[in-house]
Amino acid sequence: MTMTEGTSPRERYRVRVRAEIKQHAWEQMATTGMSALSLNAIAKQVGMSGPALYRYFASRDELITELVRDAYRSLADTVRAARETDADVAGLARAMRKWALTDPHRYFLIYGTPIPGYHAPGETTEISFEIMSVLIDAHAALSRAKPATPFDAHLDAHRHWAGDHPASSATLHRALSFWVRIHGVLSLELAGHFTGMGFDPALFFDDEVRGLLEN
Amino acid sequence: MTMTEGTSPRERYRVRVRAEIKQHAWEQMATTGMSALSLNAIAKQVGMSGPALYRYFASRDELITELVRDAYRSLADTVRAARETDADVAGLARAMRKWALTDPHRYFLIYGTPIPGYHAPGETTEISFEIMSVLIDAHAALSRAKPATPFDAHLDAHRHWAGDHPASSATLHRALSFWVRIHGVLSLELAGHFTGMGFDPALFFDDEVRGLLEN
DNA sequence: TAGTGAAAGTGATAGCCTCTAACTAGCTCT
DNA sequence: AGAGCTAGTTAGAGGCTATCACTTTCACTA
Secondary structure, eight states, X not given: OOSOOSOOHHHHHHHHHHHHHHHHHHHHHHHHOSXXXXXXXXXXXXXXXXXXXXXXXXXXXXXXXXXHHHHHHHHHHHHHHHHHHTOSHHXXXXXXXXXXXXXXXXXXXXXXXXXXXXXXXXXXXXXXXXXXXXXXXXXXXXXXXXXXXXXXXXXXXXXXXGTTOOOOHHHHHHHHHHHHHHHHHHHHHHTTTTGGGOSOHHHHHHHHHHHHHHO | OOSOOSOOHHHHHHHHHHHHHHHHHHHHHHHHOSTTOOHHHHHHHHTSOGXXXXXXXXXXXXXXXXXHHHHHHHHHHHHHHHHHHTOSHHHHHHHXXXXXXXXXXXXXXXXXXXXSSOOOOHHHHHHHHHHHHHHHHHHHTTOOOOOOOHHHHHHHHSOGGGTTOOOOHHHHHHHHXXXXXXXXXXXXXXXXXXXXXXXXXXXXXXXXXXHHHHO
């Protein structure tokens, strides 16, 4: 076979270097943020000079896309793991906050200001669905009877985003609300909008989650 | 007097050019986003070449700071105007969404991913307080009796951020929740996270506001 | 084992960018 | 009218992304 199948030495080396590049990219991003991510600086840290990096990533955008994909993957794994151990919605919320606080830049890479020309690859929407799926599962367990809102009816007619999940549209609604409320309190905390205010963001977060469950 | 007080011709010219620069900066930002804002390109649009712009803004950061300040000011004015005409909380929410949809980049300039090295000037925290003050006012009008949460008690001990506003800590809590929930649903909509999902973001927004009032 | 072809890495370079420095033209005020 | 300040210029340093032509290094094969 003329085609090198499986893992040739070259292929293995390539994978290793790509991983090393991404590693340094994450480190640089944790300090300087995404917009200041420099391929030049990364190349020097890896030990090669400048343009060599383009053998591994066609462009800055491609590297960023890879980071976004990994960030999504990490969040999905975290949420899934939390669902498997803790199971309940509050546990999910705690896991998500912990994940976000671990590396705020990684959170903003997913949920922050959209990059100008950048378009997320199709794969990320699949992972996004995977996350939503877990959220819906968790909320299906605690669906209590609540008066249906006009939006529930609307969701009934527009639930294709939930795939073929058998949950009621009230549950879908609840999962959506969970998502946006968690994101609201979390992103403002991570962006530092609470810093001058004096209260404890963790307590506020917990209370938001509690309000969410009473809803 | 050797100091040119009031508005000398030079001073008026300077103000006019600064305004023109900011105008072009907003236009460029509406298309390319903040991270790709180029002083060079703006200078050419204004009609002067490159470094002349540094006579008016000491650095790219200073221009951005000015834009952030103006964005805050615009939001505060919008919220205040909405409070004076519509008065109720739902009207405030609608006004904020309308303001955000008018120019999403402007919204993200305030509430989006924090800029790496950038630190907001003190004035923005004052305007931020001004906005919160209006939110608190609006919520004071509809405070219903609700079981106090632990966070209410915590807020009672940490309410210095509300200045000397006479509202109850339950009202403060409500205003905070309003803020984070509006931001949650709004920022996800603006960032395009609902686009593939099919449902109407406006309906979702309205329903979040309604849930907020039932809370 | 020697040779061959692909891949990895290099420096040079173009074209952006921010920002500084030295210099010129023009306005303002005495 | 003259003096001084200011707005504007070009040149350039140093950073960035990205491309190109070139060399080295490796892996597989005849």
